[in-house]
Amino acid sequence: MRSTLLLLLCVAVLFNRSSAASQGQRIAALEIAVARQAEQIAELTEKLAKRENSKKTEVSIVSGEEGLGDSSCSKVCAGTTRRFFTQWEDYSSDGVSTTVDMSDCGFVKTPTIITDLEGFGWQWKTTSAIYSATPDSFRLQVRNWLWNPQGGNAGKKGWNVEWIAVGYTC
DSSP states (O other): OHHHHHHHHHHHHHHHHOSSOOHHHHHHHHHHHHHHHHHHHHHHHHHHHHHHHHHHTSSOOOOOTTOOOOGGGEEEEEEEOOTTTOOOEEETTTEEEEEEEOGGGOOSSOOEEEEEEESSSSGGGEEEEEESOOSSEEEEEEEESSSOOTTTHHHHTTOEEEEEEEEEOO
């Protein structure tokens, strides 16, 4: 825009100084400059519209357990059950489980959930699975074949669930 204004100023100064330039030439030159400025404004307006649209769709959900929803309501929500605060329950002969509350996310459909087990030991030798996922919570069951996490051992090692959920809020 500055370059267009500078061009207009230069054209005006040149034609004011030139006695040979006719009124028609001055008008034609100004019309060209105005047309260029209009093109630049149109390009900037288009770029701005694309940028604003991209902000509205920063999260793209391509599939979901309950089908797709309104893309303008897509959300990423993450959390942790926190070290030494996770309520582990024994299950089976070598596993523990916990229910993770994600109701503060405000999902209206069951989101896609990914998890990781964090702590101070033995979690790298585990396998886990998500059960009973809803828009508000899910249950994570964890097993370890080399070390038994039962009887409070998982809590002593600070095991906790780090999670990320992607879903719809409307």
